[in-house]
Amino acid sequence: MVEARALPRRTNPRLWLAGGWLLVILLAAIFAPLVAPHDPLAQDLMLERLPPFWVTGAEPGYWLGTDSLGRDLLSRLIYGGRIAFAVAFAAAIAACLVGSALGLVAGYFGGWADRIVSRIVDIWMAFPPVLFAILLVAVLGTGLSSVIIAIAVIDWTRFCRVVRAEAMSQARMDYVENARIAGFGRLDIMLREVLPNVLPTIIALLSLEMGIAVIVEAILSFVNLSISTDDPTWGGMIAEGRLSIHQAWWVLVFPLIMLILTVLSFSQFGEGLKSRFDPVLR
Amino acid sequence: MSAPCLEIEGLSATLANGVRVLRSVSLTVEPGEVRALVGESGAGKSMIGKAVLGVLPPSIRVVEGRIALEGTELGKLAPRASRALIGARTALIPQDPLTALNPSRRIGPQMTDRLVKILGWDGTKADQRIRKLLDDVRIREPDRVLRSYPHELSGGMRQRVLIAAAFAAEPRLIVADEPTTALDVTVQKQILRLIVELQREHGTAILFVTHDLGVVAKISQKVTVLYAGKVVEQADTAALFASPQHPYTRALMAATPRYTDPMASLRPVDEAVLAGLSAEIATADRNWKPNARGSGHD
Numbered sequence: 229m230v231e232a233r234a235l236p237r238r239t240n241p242r243l244w245l246a247g248g249w250l251l252v253i254l255l256a257a258i259f260a261p262l263v264a265p266h267d268p269l270a271q272d273l274m275l276e277r278l279p280p281f282w283v284t285g286a287e288p289g290y291w292l293g294t295d296s297l298g299r300d301l302l303s304r305l306i307y308g309g310r311i312a313f314a315v316a317f318a319a320a321i322a323a324c325l326v327g328s329a330l331g332l333v334a335g336y337f338g339g340w341a342d343r344i345v346s347r348i349v350d351i352w353m354a355f356p357p358v359l360f361a362i363l364l365v366a367v368l369g370t371g372l373s374s375v376i377i378a379i380a381v382i383d384w385t386r387f388c389r390v391v392r393a394e395a396m397s398q399a400r401m402d403y404v405e406n407a408r409i410a411g412f413g414r415l416d417i418m419l420r421e422v423l424p425n426v427l428p429t430i431i432a433l434l435s436l437e438m439g440i441a442v443i444v445e446a447i448l449s450f451v452n453l454s455i456s457t458d459d460p461t462w463g464g465m466i467a468e469g470r471l472s473i474h475q476a477w478w479v480l481v482f483p484l485i486m487l488i489l490t491v492l493s494f495s496q497f498g499e500g501l502k503s504r505f506d507p508v509l510r
Numbered sequence: 511m512s513a514p515c516l517e518i519e520g521l522s523a524t525l526a527n528g529v530r531v532l533r534s535v536s537l538t539v540e541p542g543e544v545r546a547l548v549g550e551s552g553a554g555k556s557m558i559g560k561a562v563l564g565v566l567p568p569s570i571r572v573v574e575g576r577i578a579l580e581g582t583e584l585g586k587l588a589p590r591a592s593r594a595l596i597g598a599r600t601a602l603i604p605q606d607p608l609t610a611l612n613p614s615r616r617i618g619p620q621m622t623d624r625l626v627k628i629l630g631w632d633g634t635k636a637d638q639r640i641r642k643l644l645d646d647v648r649i650r651e652p653d654r655v656l657r658s659y660p661h662e663l664s665g666g667m668r669q670r671v672l673i674a675a676a677f678a679a680e681p682r683l684i685v686a687d688e689p690t691t692a693l694d695v696t697v698q699k700q701i702l703r704l705i706v707e708l709q710r711e712h713g714t715a716i717l718f719v720t721h722d723l724g725v726v727a728k729i730s731q732k733v734t735v736l737y738a739g740k741v742v743e744q745a746d747t748a749a750l751f752a753s754p755q756h757p758y759t760r761a762l763m764a765a766t767p768r769y770t771d772p773m774a775s776l777r778p779v780d781e782a783v784l785a786g787l788s789a790e791i792a793t794a795d796r797n798w799k800p801n802a803r804g805s806g807h808d
Contacts, residue, residue, distance in 0.1 A: 338568075402610040403620075409563045410624040411597020424614040506614075 243500025246493035253490060257309035265289060266300035268307040268460045273298050277476040295465070295479045296472050304460035305486055311454075311461050312490065314372065315445040316438040319379035323441075324434045326380065327387025332426065334388070335395025336418045345392070349385045357382050361444055365453045372455050375448055379441050386440075390433055394426045428505040435498025439491040446487055462487050513581030514538040515683050515715040516562060521575030522798075523557065523566070523739075530795060531557055531570060533740040539683065539732075542713040544706075546726040546747070548762070549736035550779075555719040556605075557739070559685040562717065564596050580682060597628055601676035603686040603705065607668035607693075611660035618656035621675045629679055643674035646711075647704050666697035670704065677708050684709075686718045690725065702729060723766045727751055735759050738791055757783045 256263050266289075275298040278287045286293065292301040334345035361378045368374035398404065399422060407417045442462075448454040449463030462483040469480025516539040523532040532554050539545045547555045560566045562577055564584065577584045579599050584592045604610040612620055618640070625636035644652045647670040660668055669689065676684050686705060690698040706729050709716055718730055726733055726747060733750050735743045735758065743756040754760045761779040 401612075402604050402606060403612040405565050406602060406604065406610055407623075408565055409596060409600065409602050411593055411628045412623075421612050421615075425612070427614070 240500050240503070242496045243504065246496035246500060249489060249493045250497060253309050253486075254313055256306050257313045260306045260310055264300075264303035264306045265291070266303040268299060268303040269458060271297045271299055277472065277479075279476070280478050280482075292482050293476070293478045295468060296476065299460075301465075301478065301482055304465060305462070305482060308460045308462045308465060308483065309486070309490075311372065311459065312442045312445060315375055315379065316441045316494070319376045319383070319441040319444075320434055320437040322376065322380035323383040323437055324387050324430065327384035328391045328426075328430050330384070331388040331391030332395050332418060332423065335392035336399045336422050337414065338396070338399070342392070345388065349388050352382075352385045355382075358444070358447060361448060362451065362453055365448060370453055370455060375445055375454050378448075379444050382444075383437060383440065386437060387430070387433055390429060391426055394429050395422055398422045398425045428502045431505055432498040432502035435501060436495045439494030439498075442487065442491055442494070512541070513578070515541045515543070515580060516717060517576075517578040517581075518558065518562070519576050519578075521558070521561060521572065521577065523561065523570050523572045526569050526571070530798070531739050532561070533738070533791065533794065533798075534575065535736075535739070535741055536575075537734045537741065537744065539715045539717055541682065541715055543732060544709060544716045544718055544730045545732040545734060546718045546720060546730035547734050547736060548720060548723060548726055550721060550762075552738075553736040554739035555721070555736055556687050558736075559602075559687050559717060559719050562596075562683075563600055563602055563685055564592060597624075598679075599681055600683045600685065601679060601681040603669075603673055603676045603684060603689045605688040605691055607665050607672055608660075610672055611668055613660055615659070616656070617658050617660065617663070617671055621656070621671065621678065624675075624679060639678055640674065643678050644671070646677075646708060647671075647674045649674070665693055666701065669693060669697075669701050673701070673704055673708065677712055677714065680712065681714060683715045683717065686716055688720055690722075691720075705729070723763060735762065737787055740791055740794075742787070758787055 272294075275287060275290070275294050276296055278290050278294040278298075279285050280293045280301075281288075281291050283293075290300050290302070292305070294300055295304070330345050334342040360382050364378040364381060365374050368377060395418075404417055404421055407421050412420075445454060445461065446463030446466065449461035450467045452464070452467070454461055454463060465483040466480060466487070469476075469478075469483065473480050516537075518538070519536050521532055521535045522530060524530050535554075535558060537545065537547075537558075547558060549555050557566065557570065561572060562579075566572070572585075579595060582595060584595065587595065611617070618637075621640045622633070622636040625631040625639065626633055631639070640656070641652045644655060649655050649667070649670055655663065655667070655671065663671070673689075689705065690701050693701060702725060705716070708714070718725075720726060730747045733743075733745060733747050734741055735750075735756065737758055743750070743754070743759045745755070750759065751763070754763060758779070761783045765779050
């Protein structure tokens, strides 16, 4: 057996780029009132469909232009980030807690616990997720908390399946058997031996799920089922931009770019974190 | 005379489909004695070890027989009490040092956990104990090792750590499940020597599971030869090597490579011997009825 030394830590550009972008958006969202140049809701029909700054006809102070009601796009994007991040964090964490707990129990204990949890997951996944979300929000009524609940209710299965599989393979490891021989209780072993080994996966999944939550929120606001139409959301902006794509492409393109970059960053950030947290890959 | 350290009597186990994996196995390990358990892959050697330690996979059921640790029959205890007894009196030196340590926890806490949390030792005492044993297994930098994650150590180092951990709680019985199989040949000898040395020093009884007759000859006082879950022959090690009684044992010995004459002795176990054994076992299985006093420990 060769002496397996830890490789010298390399900086991971993926992790830093993705993390950097997320941090910028997060800070902008938190300090939106200070950062945003304009009131995101202020309409000014004199300033409608101003182009972004590098196009002729741009108005100083409206960096990314305005939409068909003369609202500042940059400010709306920043405020939209608030909602996107609130949904991303709350929904992903809720889904993660429920899904991981059930998955861990099912995977480690097996037997009846596993059978029950797995059947529920199977049934859950038979619903088309987006329709399920739309249905849920329609029932719960629109609003921030409904969107969060809908996403958590739909997506806990993602955590449950992955964590279950991971916990199952960990439960077969010799160190789990060793702990059993030593006399440790099952719950003890699950939390102390199995959970830390599943944690890197959970973290990667959590970040990925945040990206998915952003998408789902955008879809729901695109079909006008998210929060009130007055509040700026990226999905809502895309929906509005679609109507004026021929007159003002920027109204559609900028929120789309935000959405793509943010979702991509979440998934890359998760992958980066996973390799950072995993003692074997580290 | 005091009770044997480990007594297994008429132990039979089956798979869920009723196929027998252990066939009325009986063996004893006296205090301070090393008993080797030899057989081919799949003979059920490790099964016996797992049964003793109470960690048989759920697919395998013990249908009859009893296992007693120092005179206390495990099957008669409540599951919790039997776990506690196994935890206090036994330890395992596992086959694969790569998977026997938790990859995401440092070595130190993994080694002291059992002493502190199960046996209720004080943290400092446990730490001293572990350091003493790391010294015994010739680990020269205990501080570095205790702070390491398992992947930072070589296979041999990890096996040393596991040996130290097994002896740390002063168990009466250690099950060593092919502890050198996963290691480099050059490391195997050192590890074996360490196990024997610690075994003598602590007076621990060992049930040593192996397929390697060379290892058997070196370390054990008694041998049990197993074929297809059935005990073929039991004897003192010296007597067994001097005059093996059963044809299967003789065939197994003939199949062991020797350094002096490598090619000549490399021949598989004689087909006729195996056929005879299989027929014998098949007849026995046909007449076998699991008896009612099957002990139901997990």
